[in-house]
Amino acid sequence: MDVFLQVLANGVMLGGLFAIVSVGLTLIFGIVKVVNFAHGEFLMVGMYLTYLAVSGLGLHPFAAVILVVPVLFLLGALTQRFLIQPLLAAGDHHIQIFATVGLSTVLINLALLVFGADIANTPPSGLRQPLQIGPVRVLLGQVVILGTAILLVAGLQTFLARTRTGRAIRAVAQNRAAAELMGIDVNRIYALTFGIGAACVGVAAVLIAPLYPTSPNSGTYFVLIAFVVVVLGGLGSIRGAFVGAILIGLIDSVTGFYVGADMREVAVFGVFLAILILKPSGLFGRQLRLSHVSP
Amino acid sequence: MTDIPLTAAPSAGLSAFPRRGAAALALVLAALVAVPVAVGNPFIYHVFITICVFAALSTAWNIVGGYAGQLSLGHGIFYGLGAYCGMLLVGAGISPWIGMVAGAALAMLVALAISYPCFRLHGPFFSLATIAFLEVFRVLALHFRDLTGGATGLMIPLKFGWAWMVFRDRWPPLAIAFGLLLLTLAVAWWMRTHRIGFYLVATRERESAARAAGVPTVGTRLVAVAVSGALTAMVGTFHAMYLTFIEPAAVFSLTLSIQIAMFALIGGLGTVFGPLLGAVLLVPITELARGWLGAKALGLHGLVYGLVLVLVVLFLPNGLMGLVSRFTRAGAGTRGVQAGTVAAAPRAAERRPLGEAVIRVEGLQKRFGGLHVTNDVGFTLREGEILGLIGPNGAGKTTVFNMISGFLKPDAGSVSVRAPDGTWHSPGRPADFAALGVGRTFQIVQPFAAMTVEENIMVGAFYRHRDVREAREVARETAERMGLAPWLGSEARGLTIGGLKRLEVARVMAMRPRVLLLDEVMAGINQTDVRRAIDLMLSIRDTGVSIIAIEHVMQAVMALSDRVIVLSSGQIIAQGSPQDVVRDAAVIEAYLGKEFVHAHA
Numbered sequence: 044m045d046v047f048l049q050v051l052a053n054g055v056m057l058g059g060l061f062a063i064v065s066v067g068l069t070l071i072f073g074i075v076k077v078v079n080f081a082h083g084e085f086l087m088v089g090m091y092l093t094y095l096a097v098s099g100l101g102l103h104p105f106a107a108v109i110l111v112v113p114v115l116f117l118l119g120a121l122t123q124r125f126l127i128q129p130l131l132a133a134g135d136h137h138i139q140i141f142a143t144v145g146l147s148t149v150l151i152n153l154a155l156l157v158f159g160a161d162i163a164n165t166p167p168s169g170l171r172q173p174l175q176i177g178p179v180r181v182l183l184g185q186v187v188i189l190g191t192a193i194l195l196v197a198g199l200q201t202f203l204a205r206t207r208t209g210r211a212i213r214a215v216a217q218n219r220a221a222a223e224l225m226g227i228d229v230n231r232i233y234a235l236t237f238g239i240g241a242a243c244v245g246v247a248a249v250l251i252a253p254l255y256p257t258s259p260n261s262g263t264y265f266v267l268i269a270f271v272v273v274v275l276g277g278l279g280s281i282r283g284a285f286v287g288a289i290l291i292g293l294i295d296s297v298t299g300f301y302v303g304a305d306m307r308e309v310a311v312f313g314v315f316l317a318i319l320i321l322k323p324s325g326l327f328g329r330q331l332r333l334s335h336v337s338p
Numbered sequence: 339m340t341d342i343p344l345t346a347a348p349s350a351g352l353s354a355f356p357r358r359g360a361a362a363l364a365l366v367l368a369a370l371v372a373v374p375v376a377v378g379n380p381f382i383y384h385v386f387i388t389i390c391v392f393a394a395l396s397t398a399w400n401i402v403g404g405y406a407g408q409l410s411l412g413h414g415i416f417y418g419l420g421a422y423c424g425m426l427l428v429g430a431g432i433s434p435w436i437g438m439v440a441g442a443a444l445a446m447l448v449a450l451a452i453s454y455p456c457f458r459l460h461g462p463f464f465s466l467a468t469i470a471f472l473e474v475f476r477v478l479a480l481h482f483r484d485l486t487g488g489a490t491g492l493m494i495p496l497k498f499g500w501a502w503m504v505f506r507d508r509w510p511p512l513a514i515a516f517g518l519l520l521l522t523l524a525v526a527w528w529m530r531t532h533r534i535g536f537y538l539v540a541t542r543e544r545e546s547a548a549r550a551a552g553v554p555t556v557g558t559r560l561v562a563v564a565v566s567g568a569l570t571a572m573v574g575t576f577h578a579m580y581l582t583f584i585e586p587a588a589v590f591s592l593t594l595s596i597q598i599a600m601f602a603l604i605g606g607l608g609t610v611f612g613p614l615l616g617a618v619l620l621v622p623i624t625e626l627a628r629g630w631l632g633a634k635a636l637g638l639h640g641l642v643y644g645l646v647l648v649l650v651v652l653f654l655p656n657g658l659m660g661l662v663s664r665f666t667r668a669g670a671g672t673r674g675v676q677a678g679t680v681a682a683a684p685r686a687a688e689r690r691p692l693g694e695a696v697i698r699v700e701g702l703q704k705r706f707g708g709l710h711v712t713n714d715v716g717f718t719l720r721e722g723e724i725l726g727l728i729g730p731n732g733a734g735k736t737t738v739f740n741m742i743s744g745f746l747k748p749d750a751g752s753v754s755v756r757a758p759d760g761t762w763h764s765p766g767r768p769a770d771f772a773a774l775g776v777g778r779t780f781q782i783v784q785p786f787a788a789m790t791v792e793e794n795i796m797v798g799a800f801y802r803h804r805d806v807r808e809a810r811e812v813a814r815e816t817a818e819r820m821g822l823a824p825w826l827g828s829e830a831r832g833l834t835i836g837g838l839k840r841l842e843v844a845r846v847m848a849m850r851p852r853v854l855l856l857d858e859v860m861a862g863i864n865q866t867d868v869r870r871a872i873d874l875m876l877s878i879r880d881t882g883v884s885i886i887a888i889e890h891v892m893q894a895v896m897a898l899s900d901r902v903i904v905l906s907s908g909q910i911i912a913q914g915s916p917q918d919v920v921r922d923a924a925v926i927e928a929y930l931g932k933e934f935v936h937a938h939a
Contacts, residue, residue: 137603309478313474320459
C-alpha cells in the first residue's frame with residue numbers, strides 16, 4: 044500500500060512539473076491560436092540561464108527568477124512580433140508550424156554551439172532535500188514546483204477574468220476582428236500573451252533546472268509531454284492543462300512502476316493519440332461549433 | 339456598362355518554364371552523378387550520395403506534406419521501418435533488395451493504419467499525431483531489444499557485392515541512390531501531372547469543394563501516404579546498408595523527420611522538383627561542416643538549417659521554386675487582357691416539355707440546437723425544370739441545399755434521386771450525390787486557390803474524364819462558355835468575386851451534371867453578365883439538365899424559374915409561378931414585414 048501511495052505521490056509531483064511547463068503553451072495556443080513548437084526550447088534557454096545565474100553569479104535558483112523571467116518574456120514577445128505576426132495574415136498553418144519548428148532548430152543548435160553537447164548540472168541549492176509527508180517521501184523542489192504550478196494557474200485565471208488587460212486578451216481570443224473594432228490593439232495583445240506564455244515557462248525553467256540536468260535537448264522531452272497535456276486538457280484551457288498534467292503524471296508514474304520504465308512513453312503517447320483521434324476537443328476544451336453556412 | 343476585370347494582372351501560362359526548367363533539371367541531375375565521378379574523392383562521393391538520399395526522402399515526403407497538405411513530422415517511421423526490415427532480413431541471410439520490397443510493403447500498411455484515423459486532424463494536430471506515433475515507434479524499437487538490438491543498434495555483416503548492397507567501390511552506392519532518386523522523382527512527377535495529383539491539391543485547398551466535385555478525398559489521400567511511405571522505406575533500406583549501422587534514436591528520429599520536411603519547404607512545398615533543389619543546396623552544408631570542422635562545429639549546420647528555414651518562411655513562403663518561377667515568368671505575365679464575357683449561348687428554338695421527376699424531397703427536418711432551421715420541407719424537381727428557391731436571409735435555403743447534396747444529414751425526412759436508368763436512390767454522402775449526377779456550387783465561393791483557373795475546372799472535368807488531356811479539353815470548352823478563357827493560366831486566388839462565382843459554375847458544369855444546384859451564382863456579377871448568365875442557364879436547361887437555384891437577383895429569378903419556392907423561417911410559405919409568388923401576401927410579409935402589407939392593402 045505504501046508503495047502504491049509513493050507511486051501516486053510521484054505521479055502527482057511529476058504532474059506538477061508537467062503542469063508548470065504546459066501552462067504557457069496552452070495560453071499561447073488559446074489566445075494566439077499558434078502551436079508553438081519552440082516552447083520546449085524556451086524552457087531549455089531558461090534552464091541554461093538559470094544554470095549560468097546559479098553557478099556563475101552564485102545566486103540562489105529562486106533569485107534567478109528576476110533574470111530569467113524578463114528575458115523569456117522578451118524572447119516570447121519578440122518571437123510573436125517578428126516571426127508569428129507576419130505570418131498570421133497568411134492564415135496558413137503549414138507556414139506557422141515551420142516557423143516555430145525553425146526557431147526550435149535554431150535555439151537547439153545555438154545551445155549546442157555555445158554550451159556543447161555536455162550536460163550542465165545546476166547546483167541543487169538544497170532543493171533535492173527529501174521531505175517525509177506521512178508515508179511518502181518527495182523532494183522539496185518537487186513540492187515547490189507543484190505549489191508554484193497551482194499558484195500560476197490560479198493567478199493566470201484571475202488575471203484573465205478580472206483585469207482589464209485580461210479581458211482584452213480574452214476578447215481577442217474570441218473574436219479578433221470584433222476586438223479590433225472595439226479599439227483593442229490586437230498585435231500588442233498577441234505579443235503580450237506570447238510574452239506571458241514564455242515568462243511562465245521561464246518560471247518553470249528556474250524551478251526545474253536544479254532538479255534535472257540541462258542539455259540542448261532538454262526541451263524536446265518536456266515539450267512533447269506538454270503537447271500531450273495540453274491536448275488532453277483541451278487546447279487553450281488553463282485549468283484543463285493542470286488536470287491533464289496531473290493525469291499524465293499519474294499515468295507515467297503508474298506505468299513506469301507496474302509495467303516498465305521504458306514503456307511510460309508508449310502509455311502517455313497512446314493516451315495522447317486516443318484523445319486526439321476520439322475527442323480532439325480534450326477534457327475541458329469547448330466544443331467547436333461549425334457554422335452551418337459553409338459545410 | 340463596362341466589364342470589371344476579373345484579375346489585376348493575369349499571368350501568361352507556364353509555357354516559358356518547361357523547356358528551360360527541363361534543361362536546368364537535367365543539368366542538376368547530371369551533376370549529381372558527374373561531379374563525384376569526375377572528382378573521384380571518397381568524401382565527395384559521400385556528400386553526393388547523401389544528397390541523393392535526402393532529395394529522394396524529401397520528394398517522397400512532399401507527396402503527403404506538399405500535394406496533400408498533411409504535414410507529417412513522423413516520416414522517420416517509414417524510413418526506420420525500411421531500415422530495420424532490410425537489416426533484419428540481411429541478418430537472416432536474405433538480400434536487402436528483398437528487404438527493400440518487404441520494408442516498402444510494411445511501411446505501406448503502417449502508413450494506411452496510422453493515417454486513416456489521423457485524417458480528421460488538420461494543420462498542427464496532424465503534425466502532433468505523427469510526432470506521437472514516431473515516439474511510440476522509437477520507444478518500441480528500444481523496448482523489443484531481442485528483435486532490434488535495442489539501444490545498441492544493429493550492424494550489418496560485411497558481405498560485399500550487389501546482392502548484399504555493400505560495396506568496396508564508391509560508385510555503386512551512388513548509382514543506387516541516384517536510381518532511387520529518379521524513381522521517387524518519376525513517381526512524384528507522374529502523380530502531380532495526373533488526376534490523383536489534381537485531386538490531392540484540390541482536397542488540400544478546399545475539402546468540401548473537392549467532395550462536391552466528386553473527389554474521393556479520403557481514398558486519394560490514403561493512396562498518397564501509402565506511396566510516400568513505401569518510397570521512404572525503400573530509401574531507408576538503402577541508407578541503412580550504406581551506413582552499415584542503425585539504432586532506434588537515429589532512424590525513428592524527430593530531427594531526421596523535421597529535416598526531410600524542411601528541405602521540401604525550403605525548395606518549394608508541393609512542387610515536383612522543389613525538394614530536390616532544397617536538398618541539393620542544403621545537404622552539402624551539413625556534410626561539409628562535419629567533414630571540415632568536425633566536433634568544433636557541433637550544431638553549426640543545424641543552426642544554418644534553422645535560420646534558412648525561418649528566413650524562407652518569412653520571405654519566400656513558396657520556397658526557392660517560387661523564386662525561380664517568379665523570375666522566369668517576370669517578363670511574360672503583365673500584358674493586359676480584355677475582360678471575358680459569358681458567351682452568348684445559342685438557344686434551342688423550341689423548349690422540350692418537362693420530363694419526369696429527378697429529385698424528390700419529403701418532410702425534411704433540421705435543428706441546430708434550439709433553432710428549427712428546416713421544418714417539413716418537401717418538393718419535387720422535374721427533368722429540364724428550373725426551380726427558384728428564394729426567401730429572406732436566414733430562411734434556411736443553404737441548409738436545404740446542404741441536405742440535398744449530402745453535406746448535412748437531415749434529422750428527419752428523405753431525399754431521393756432518380757438515376758438515369760429510372761431507379762430511385764437515397765444517397766448519403768456528397769460522393770453518392772455526385773455519382774448520381776447532382777452537382778452544386780457554394781454560396782461562399784470555394785476556389786482551389788493555389789490552382790489555376792484551368793486546373794480548378796479540370797478537377798470537375800476529371801469526374802467524367804480520367805485522362806488529363808481530355809479533362810483539359812473539357813475545362814477549356816467550359817471556360818470558354820463561362821467567359822473565363824482569358825484567365826485559364828491565372829491562379830484562382832487572383833480572381834474577383836464575380837470571377838470566382840463563374841468559376842464555381844464552370845467547375846460543376848465540367849462534371850456534366852444532370853441536376854445543378856446553384857447557390858447565389860448571380861451575386862456580384864454585373865448587369866450585362868446577369869443577362870448573359872440567364873441565357874447560359876437556359877441553354878444548360880435546354881440540354882436536359884434540371885436546376886435548383888437559390889437566388890436574390892429577382893431579374894434572374896423571374897426570367898429563369900418555371901416554379902418558385904419561398905422559404906421563410908425554415909418553412910415553405912408559398913410556391914407557384916414566379917409572377918404569382920411575388921404578389922403573394924405571405925411572401926411580401928416575409929420580406930418586408932406586416933406593416934408593408936397593411937400599408938398596401
